[in-house]
Amino acid sequence: MKYECEMIRDLLPLYHDKVCSNVSERVVEEHLEECAPCREIAKKLKNTAYDEKLQIERESVIGAHARKVKRKTFMVGAYMAGILMIPVGVCLICNIAIGHSLDWFFIVLASLMVFASLTVVPLVVEEKRGLCTLGAFTISLLFLLLVCNIYSRGRWFPVAASGVLLGLSVVFMPFVVYQIKLPKPLHCQKGLLVMTVDTILLYGVIIISHFYGRADMIYLLKGLMINTICLLLPWVVFGIIRYLKTNGLIKAGICTIIIGVFCAFINDVIALVLEGRLHICILNADLSRWAMGMPMTGQGNTVDANVWLLTLIFSLTIGICLIAAGVKKSRKPMENQ
Template structure:
């Protein structure tokens, strides 16, 4: 590169921005008239500048639109909240006028809070909208159950509350944990925490039911069934998530576990409930009557499961040997 080219190319950004002195501009223009290389450099510089400006303008437009959308959503949310306040005020006055105290008014209030949590909160909250909606919905629903329970003089609040929490937890715990994925304790252990939360809520719900029904015959079958079936869910979860083997071997073990559970379920229930439903021990392929039919099918399911599982495990081991 010629020395004059170096000087001109140093000046080009200032020239393109029209901020260089008249003497420099003259020098650049004279040089550009006779140097194709520097003309190309100037064109490239103008292209990049144009793209940068376009990108900046795009960002500005998107930001402007987003803030306009947020303002509109906030206004709509405020209007809906205002409309919801009308029945609250009317019911407050009517309840006070007719009963000289407040009772059923709280049912109206909490029912409208549930409505507001699903309609107003998503419109008015800007950050972690899903989490805020779910949280306010859960709290307002629990308050509604509490007011209804107190108003009707019932004792069912804890059962209803833990049923709601368990049901919501099964579907929404992974989503809630996903919002805190940056936390080092939770990161990479979402499944484990979801299983632990669901299991804890299931047992709390069963205990709440036990205290509600006040029947000693309840505890033994309820707790044993919950232990066996949640234990099975944990076994399957740990196999799929934490068994340090390849996918085929894991699939093999999972198939064997599932078919074993399906085959032994009647025997497990016989043991827990001291019942006498035909179990796997009744299997007899030489006789297909009503007392052996179920057992024969269960045994076929178990044997097929073991075969499929074993094939998957062997395939997985061969694959590991080929690509260690």
């Protein structure tokens, strides 16, 4: 027998409570297959009726308590919704009485809807609470913006709405995608889905803002080009983290180098797109001289160049160290075999 019975018997309570590691679990199971006395002890441990009774009792008590809490929470939510109807009613009457039509009433209504989405909805809804709250909040917020836009006779709603959607999507989209059930091909590509939606929304904000500002077409094209160049960084980093099949240290090393190189040269690339002339800032670096340069033109400025040079050196050093550590780590298990 590979393992001593005594050792296995020490492990049995942990194995029974399912708190031991996978390795220990496998060892215990292998041993139990071969050893009848230990198997007997394991069986006794399993048949402790007291344990099971306690479990059933615990579950029933917790279940009853949870149902009670749920009912109470729902009632609080319902009362709250009722109370919110009072200002809605008052404003409805006042608006008709004073203005003989409904205009600012809709702003009050929409504001209260935003408030209710964050207070009443989470109390009343039972399943997918976070998702419903977020959905209600987004819709009521967009409604509030639309109403304000109409009231102020503006045309800023598309800009505001696309910006709000982008912000909410960047922060909350990962949680939403995590909670909902997606169809098969998308199921394993949640990260890709989030990145794609955020990217499309970002381009949307730029295009919509352009038409709101009624600027020259060339600015839109330059803006889209710069946006595309800047988006390369998050997309490349995402691709490495999600799809590169290697260990975490190597991924971290590659990402560190890419981010360092990107930061050191991105300003030069943007300047090239905007002004059409290539000027590599880092070539001005002189670590013995830290001068801000001439006012206005910035001629002779070495601070920027020095900072980017140091960023590049440090990120390359850290990145190479991480990759080396990662390679060493990935070789180790092979040597052991």
